[in-house]
Amino acid sequence: MNPTDKKSDIPARVEQEHAHLRRALEELRASASSVAEGEDFAQWRLELMWQVRDFKNDLLKHFDLEEEGGFMRDVRRQVPNSDPQVNDLLEEHREMELAMDRVLATLKAMRERDDQELTRLQQEIDEFISTALEHETTEQHLLQRSYYRDYGGPE
Numbered sequence: 001m002n003p004t005d006k007k008s009d010i011p012a013r014v015e016q017e018h019a020h021l022r023r024a025l026e027e028l029r030a031s032a033s034s035v036a037e038g039e040d041f042a043q044w045r046l047e048l049m050w051q052v053r054d055f056k057n058d059l060l061k062h063f064d065l066e067e068e069g070g071f072m073r074d075v076r077r078q079v080p081n082s083d084p085q086v087n088d089l090l091e092e093h094r095e096m097e098l099a100m101d102r103v104l105a106t107l108k109a110m111r112e113r114d115d116q117e118l119t120r121l122q123q124e125i126d127e128f129i130s131t132a133l134e135h136e137t138t139e140q141h142l143l144q145r146s147y148y149r150d151y152g153g154p155e
């Protein structure tokens with residue numbers, strides 16, 4: 001595909017943010033899996049809390065871009081029968097926001113290192129990451145079909 005053939009900068013922005021989010025998800029996974037011991041635990045917990053908060057804010061802004069910036073409107077218009085898929089994506093946005101709130105609540109409640117709670121937290125973060133990656137992959141496919149469908153490709 002030739003980037004000069006794009007009808008607008010919406011797909012470029014969405015793709016750019018997807019690349020940024022994929023990196024941020026890997027950073028989140030790395031931080032959550034390298035738990036500090038002893039006296040360093042409090043600092044680790046605080047830093048992870050801030051990382052999750054910053055990530056959540058970026059994620060919500062990304063959802064705003066997709067929901068209000070024209071991406072979902074264009075997909076509904078340009079990809080036949082995409083309404084149910086777009087509705088599912090919107091639903092997942094709300095679910096991912098709630099999942100981040102749960103992670104924050106778990107961290108906030110963990111005043112001391114608790115290995116059982118940590119395992120649960122890491123599972124929750126892993127599940128969130130899988131959901132988010134799948135979600136973004138679905139959007140990438142819709143993006144290809146919506147904006148680049150005249151230029152060939154697997155779909």
Ligand SMILES: [Fe+2]
Pocket residue numbers: 063066089093135139
């Ligand atoms: Fe999305």
Ligand SMILES: [Fe+2]
Pocket residue numbers: 018062066135136139
């Ligand atoms: Fe997205």
